[in-house]
Amino acid sequence: MKQAANILNKVMVRQFYTSNAGFFLFFLFFFFGIVQAGHIVSYHLSLMQAMITSPLFLFVVMTGWLLYNIKCTLFCTDKLQQDDGQFLFTLSALPFLKQVTVFTAVSTALYLPVLLYSCFLVAVALAQKAVTFSVVVILCQLLMIAFGSTVIYRSINKRSESRLAGLVATCRKKLQLKLGYHAFIMAYVFTDRKLVFAVVKLFSLLLLSMFFIRNGDSFDADLFSIFYPFCIIAHARLVFTCVEFNETLLHYNRNLPLHWLKVALTFLVTWIFILLPETLFMLINNQGNLPAGILLSQPLTAMAMLMLFTGIAYASALDMERYLLFIFVSYIVLLILQKAIGYPATLVCCAAMAMMIFKAHYYSFEKEK
Amino acid sequence: MLSIRNFNKRYPASEMPVLEVPSLSLAPGIYWIKGENGSGKTSLIKSIAGLVPFEGSIEVTGLDIRLQRMAYCKAVNYAAAEPQYPGFLTGAELLDFYHAAKGGNLPLQLMEALGTTHFINSKTAVYSSGMMKKLSLALAFTGEPALILLDEPFIALDIAAVEVLQKAIAAFSEKGFSFIITSHQPLDQQLVHTTATFVIKDRLLLPETV
Numbered sequence: 001m002k003q004a005a006n007i008l009n010k011v012m013v014r015q016f017y018t019s020n021a022g023f024f025l026f027f028l029f030f031f032f033g034i035v036q037a038g039h040i041v042s043y044h045l046s047l048m049q050a051m052i053t054s055p056l057f058l059f060v061v062m063t064g065w066l067l068y069n070i071k072c073t074l075f076c077t078d079k080l081q082q083d084d085g086q087f088l089f090t091l092s093a094l095p096f097l098k099q100v101t102v103f104t105a106v107s108t109a110l111y112l113p114v115l116l117y118s119c120f121l122v123a124v125a126l127a128q129k130a131v132t133f134s135v136v137v138i139l140c141q142l143l144m145i146a147f148g149s150t151v152i153y154r155s156i157n158k159r160s161e162s163r164l165a166g167l168v169a170t171c172r173k174k175l176q177l178k179l180g181y182h183a184f185i186m187a188y189v190f191t192d193r194k195l196v197f198a199v200v201k202l203f204s205l206l207l208l209s210m211f212f213i214r215n216g217d218s219f220d221a222d223l224f225s226i227f228y229p230f231c232i233i234a235h236a237r238l239v240f241t242c243v244e245f246n247e248t249l250l251h252y253n254r255n256l257p258l259h260w261l262k263v264a265l266t267f268l269v270t271w272i273f274i275l276l277p278e279t280l281f282m283l284i285n286n287q288g289n290l291p292a293g294i295l296l297s298q299p300l301t302a303m304a305m306l307m308l309f310t311g312i313a314y315a316s317a318l319d320m321e322r323y324l325l326f327i328f329v330s331y332i333v334l335l336i337l338q339k340a341i342g343y344p345a346t347l348v349c350c351a352a353m354a355m356m357i358f359k360a361h362y363y364s365f366e367k368e369k
Numbered sequence: 370m371l372s373i374r375n376f377n378k379r380y381p382a383s384e385m386p387v388l389e390v391p392s393l394s395l396a397p398g399i400y401w402i403k404g405e406n407g408s409g410k411t412s413l414i415k416s417i418a419g420l421v422p423f424e425g426s427i428e429v430t431g432l433d434i435r436l437q438r439m440a441y442c443k444a445v446n447y448a449a450a451e452p453q454y455p456g457f458l459t460g461a462e463l464l465d466f467y468h469a470a471k472g473g474n475l476p477l478q479l480m481e482a483l484g485t486t487h488f489i490n491s492k493t494a495v496y497s498s499g500m501m502k503k504l505s506l507a508l509a510f511t512g513e514p515a516l517i518l519l520d521e522p523f524i525a526l527d528i529a530a531v532e533v534l535q536k537a538i539a540a541f542s543e544k545g546f547s548f549i550i551t552s553h554q555p556l557d558q559q560l561v562h563t564t565a566t567f568v569i570k571d572r573l574l575l576p577e578t579v
Contacts, residue, residue: 178462181470184455191457249455252508255418256470257442317381363438364422366381 001098004091005105011088013109016075024113048124052133062140063206065114069144070199072110073151077195080155092157099153107148115141151195181258185270188245189238196238201277204231208278212285219289225338228298229331231278232305235271236327239306240320242270243313247367260362264307264355271306275299297343304350305334311357314365370515370547371395371417376425378412387412390425390574397515398564399538399548401556403577408569410551411450414518417549418447430515443471448509450521450551452501456494460504464489464511471512480507482533498525506534510541517541519550535560 017024035043051058079085091099108115118141125134179187189197208231211224246253246263253263279299286295308330316322337346376390388409404410416423419434419442427434432441454463468475480486483503493501502525509517519538523531538548538561550556556563566577 178465179458181466184458187457188455245455249453251420252447252449252452254420255442255445255447256467257439258470259439363435366421 001094001102004094004098004102007088008091008102008106009109011085012076012079012106015079016072016110019075027113044120045124048121051121052125052128052130058133058136063202065118065140065144067199067203068114069111069148070195072107073148074195074199075110076106076148076152077155080152081192089156099156100149103149103152103156104145106152107145111141111145111148114144181253181262182266182269184250185242185246185266186273189242189270189274192245193238193241196241197274200234200238203234204278205281207231208281208285212282212287212289216285216287216289221290221294224290226335228302229305229334232302233327233331235274235306236309236324238274239271239309240313240318240323242267243310244318247318247365260359263362264310264358267310268303268307271303271310275302275306278302294343297347301334301343301347301350304347304354305330307354308350308357311354311361314361315357317365318367370397370430371549372426372428373417374426376413376416376423376427378409378416378421378423386572388569388572388574393574395547396564397545397547399542399561400550401563401566402549402551402569402574403553403566404551404569409572410569411520413569413574414447414520414549414551417516418445418518420447443512444515445518446471446509446512446514446516447518448502448505448520448522450524451498452505454493454501454504456492459492460485460489460496460507463493463504464507467508467511471514473511473513476507476510476537479510479533479537482537483507483530499527499530502526503530510537514546516547516549519548519552521552522550523552523554532557532560 031044032040051061080088091102094102118137122134122137125131125137207227211219211227246267279302282290282295282299290298309327312326312330313323316326334346334350337349341349371394373390373393376388376393377386378388379386390413402410402413412421415421417427417429417434419438429441429444432444434441464475480489483506485500485503485507488496488500489504493504496504502522506519506522509519522534526534535557538550542548542561567574568577569575
């Protein structure tokens with residue numbers, strides 16, 4: 001078991017912290033860099049006080065913990081799907097209890113930053129005799145670790161396809177439905193990237209509900225135009241994995257007489273379906289907050305932005321660091337354009353840029369080894 | 370049938386070319402390309418198939434890969450050395466997709482002889498490497514291509530399937546299809562009469578001299 005823990009530590013834990021160094025630096029700056037050194041303790045105590053007294057704030061923080069935990073778990077499941085992670089499936093030969101112990105250790109190690117912070121939170125809460133609050137936080141963290149450990153266990157010990165996948169396969173067989181090219185990428189999202197899809201939807205719908213439901217009465221259109229693109233940027237990882245899929249398992253399609261426009265259309269169809277929950281949510285819950293023109297142009301801009309991300313993924317030769325840098329730049333440019341030339345013109349600019357970048361880089365794409 | 374001019378293939382982030390072909394013209398036939406591991410055989414085949422970018426020009430039956438890409442891709446088929454397909458698709462779905470894109474005929478006789486028809490309706494997630502290889506070969510023989518590129522076509526195949534494939538190459542060649550094959554295993558000259566053999570050495574494609 002010691003050897004298994006050692007291997008998992010090297011393959012999952014160390015690599016997670018190494019590849020997310022930028023992410024942790026950002027959060028370190030956010031938590032400890034934006035306040036003066038002398039005020040750090042009082043700043044965090046006031047944050048913890050807000051969690052203890054406001055159930056809504058605690059809910060928002062817990063959502064953040066959940067998203068971080070899903071990020072950790074996805075890193076492990078992604079590793080298992082990669083060619084160099086295939087050897088980890090031999091861990092399924094270990095007895096159940098040993099597997100659970102090792103995976104719980106991995107899950108805990110990845111979740112450690114949140115765990116340490118919540119230890120301080122519980123200590124502060126207990127000092128204020130907030131026992132129920134402390135129990136809720138402890139239970140929440142135990143559930144988070146159990147979730148991570150269970151997902152890794154299930155991924156390694158998966159013997160057959162899930163019941164849902166089985167049901168879909170049976171329906172497809174009975175109805176004699178065959179997947180066409182335009183549905184390939186969508187099918188990939190709903191079979192192999194379900195969890196990423198669910199996390200992205202959870203995040204963006206929570207963000208939208210803050211504007212349309214929680215603050216519906218005092219809706220701020222300017223603030224919305226700054227935060228709505230966050231919902232789009234949350235899809236950046238999904239776009240990246242879809243392009244990666246198209247260039248690995250569908251790579252041979254380049255030998256087929258498929259025009260670049262047809263490939264672009266396949267991506268666009270996928271993005272339209274993927275953005276459907278946000279679009280419907282905004283249409284249903286708008287209640288006059290946004291004028292009709294902006295309400296219609298925002299989902300269309302989101303689709304154009306995802307097409308732009310697709311082009312950027314090709315232009316950056318699927319290099320994640322370069323890709324994220326360009327995504328950040330595109331977000332800033334989008335905000336400037338929306339203010340400078342208005343929503344419809346921004347939409348046209350985004351769509352035109354997206355198609356130009358896609359066309360310029362699709363045929364010249366080659367993944368760096 | 371195949372014309373290559375000023376071909377130069379480099380990998381991204383590498384200054385050194387993997388392979389250079391200043392000029393090459395091939396008449397219809399069966400061509401065997403040999404070379405050590407990493408010599409550039411697969412890079413050449415992938416470039417001709419349109420899978421990776423390169424410098425220079427490639428034409429098949431007068432169709433330029435850049436200027437007439439759609440028609441070019443109908444004229445050139447490709448089977449990878451170690452094919453991989455999305456696990457959620459069945460072989461039949463992939464075959465339908467390739468057939469719709471390439472047009473022409475399905476290689477039903479070859480599929481029957483290779484035993485592909487027995488597993489074509491299963492998802493590729495449950496295929497062994499041999500089954501995956503047989504599916505990729507069926508896809509490569511789909512349509513009416515002028516040139517079929519086979520990268521290491523015999524690896525992962527059982528002995529019977531190797532013979533079936535060699536006979537198919539000979540039969541399709543008689544129908545006017547051309548082949549470029551990279552293989553470490555020698556071709557059975559009783560079954561497949563190669564038009565010429567090339568060797569890749571020191572980043573150059575050279576005719577093999579006996």
